[in-house]
Amino acid sequence: MSAMECEREFEIVEAVTCGRWPEGTTDELQAHAAACAVCADVVKVAVALTNDRADRLQMARVPSAGLVWWRAEMRARRDAVNRATRPLQIVEWTAVICMVAVLGTVLYWVGPTELAGLLWEPSLAFFIGIGVLILLSSLVYYFVFSGD
Amino acid sequence: MRELTYSELDRLQAKALESDETLQMDQDTFSGMYERTARPLWVFLWRRTGDSQLADDLLQETYYRFLRTPNVFENEAHRKNYLYRIAANLAHDTYRAQIPHSSLPDEREPGHPATPSADIEQTERRTDLNRAMSRLKPRQRDALWLAYAEGASHEEIARALGLKTNSVKLLLFRARRKLANLLRGERTLQ
Numbered sequence: 483m484s485a486m487e488c489e490r491e492f493e494i495v496e497a498v499t500c501g502r503w504p505e506g507t508t509d510e511l512q513a514h515a516a517a518c519a520v521c522a523d524v525v526k527v528a529v530a531l532t533n534d535r536a537d538r539l540q541m542a543r544v545p546s547a548g549l550v551w552w553r554a555e556m557r558a559r560r561d562a563v564n565r566a567t568r569p570l571q572i573v574e575w576t577a578v579i580c581m582v583a584v585l586g587t588v589l590y591w592v593g594p595t596e597l598a599g600l601l602w603e604p605s606l607a608f609f610i611g612i613g614v615l616i617l618l619s620s621l622v623y624y625f626v627f628s629g630d
Numbered sequence: 631m632r633e634l635t636y637s638e639l640d641r642l643q644a645k646a647l648e649s650d651e652t653l654q655m656d657q658d659t660f661s662g663m664y665e666r667t668a669r670p671l672w673v674f675l676w677r678r679t680g681d682s683q684l685a686d687d688l689l690q691e692t693y694y695r696f697l698r699t700p701n702v703f704e705n706e707a708h709r710k711n712y713l714y715r716i717a718a719n720l721a722h723d724t725y726r727a728q729i730p731h732s733s734l735p736d737e738r739e740p741g742h743p744a745t746p747s748a749d750i751e752q753t754e755r756r757t758d759l760n761r762a763m764s765r766l767k768p769r770q771r772d773a774l775w776l777a778y779a780e781g782a783s784h785e786e787i788a789r790a791l792g793l794k795t796n797s798v799k800l801l802l803f804r805a806r807r808k809l810a811n812l813l814r815g816e817r818t819l820q
Contacts, residue, residue: 486803492783499781523810528778530759530813535779537756538673544689547664551657554694558653 488520498528581619653697660697667710668693671717674775678721678768688724692717707786714780714790718772725768762812770805777802 494515497503503525504512515521589597600608653660671692676685695716703709763771772791776782784802788795 486799495778495781499778523806524778526810526813527774527806530755530809531775531779534677534756534759535670535673535775538676539669542669542672542676544668544672545686547661547668548657550664550668550690550693551653551660553690554653554697557694558698 486520488518488524490514490518490521491524494521494524495528498525498532501532503529577623654700655697660693663709664693667713670780671713674714674780675717675721677763677775678718678771679724680764684724688717688720691720695720708789711782711786711789714776715792718791721772722768758813762809765812766805766809770801770808773798773801774805774809778806 490511493511494503494507497507497511500506515525592600655663668689672685672689675688675692676682679685679688692713696713699712701712703712766774769791773787776787776790777784782790784795784798787793787802788798791798793801
């Protein structure tokens with residue numbers, strides 16, 4: 483026996499949690515619990531917590547097993563769909579980032595002065611270029627993301 | 631971003647459900663296990679969080695995570711330990727996210743008798759216990775509850791809380807002494 487635990491501790495815990503304390507136990511065990519510091523603490527704590535648990539169990543309002551199962555099933559399906567569509571979302575965002583990068587590169591390459599000139603005095607070639615860009619973007623988008 | 635078409639969604643859903651994303655137990659087995667474990671587990675979560683709504687949410691989350699786990703359980707005790715481990719971790723994460731949480735359960739929550747005929751002595755006893763429990767660390771509360779309310783062994787508590795058995799012994803000793811002293815109305819040395 484050490485100061486931390488007592489060999490009869492589990493006997494007492496079992497009696498308390500099974501509702502046999504103190505009536506259903508021997509006088510000898512009760513005398514031991516009164517004399518042993520560890521077991522006295524065990525009785526104090528176990529009786530308080532076991533009574534509290536019994537009270538709370540009567541008051542506990544839990545949802546039905548069917549409802550919990552149904553919610554879990556719905557969530558599992560939603561998670562599965564999210565996982566399955568994740569590669570698609572990655573491709574979409576990659577395409578957007580690529581388009582922004584290409585646009586930035588073109589703007590950098592053209593230069594601010596030339597760009598301002600094109601915007602103020604747009605030429606036919608500028609409109610044709612924009613039109614081709616929009617057409618190509620739409621086609622790329624359609625072929626990449628339209629699936630089967 | 632482009633919306634998915636119905637046919638694409640159907641295809642993805644079918645693919646997802648064919649994979650290992652489904653629940654790891656059939657409904658009948660789950661119902662039996664739920665009936666045996668749900669109420670004590672809810673009480674454990676409520677005692678741990680002090681909030682019945684939060685306990686409801688954590689209960690659902692605990693069973694969801696349990697149902698998704700691919701573990702093979704040796705027996706009912708192993709299954710129960712695992713369930714309590716999920717619940718304890720969830721409660722611990724919630725506690726860390728919501729500090730400072732009083733952890734002092736509200737006696738006037740739904741389901742508690744608030745009528746004049748309510749047992750005053752019982753209410754006082756509960757209030758004393760609530761006060762005393764709120765002065766313990768979350769891990770101490772978990773260990774005490776599992777040991778003295780659920781009747782779990784040191785090994786079961788160790789598995790449920792993810793600790794070593796020797797650590798559980800020390801944890802229980804300190805927590806028990808502190809709670810016993812608080813319940814006796816004495817000043818604790820710790």
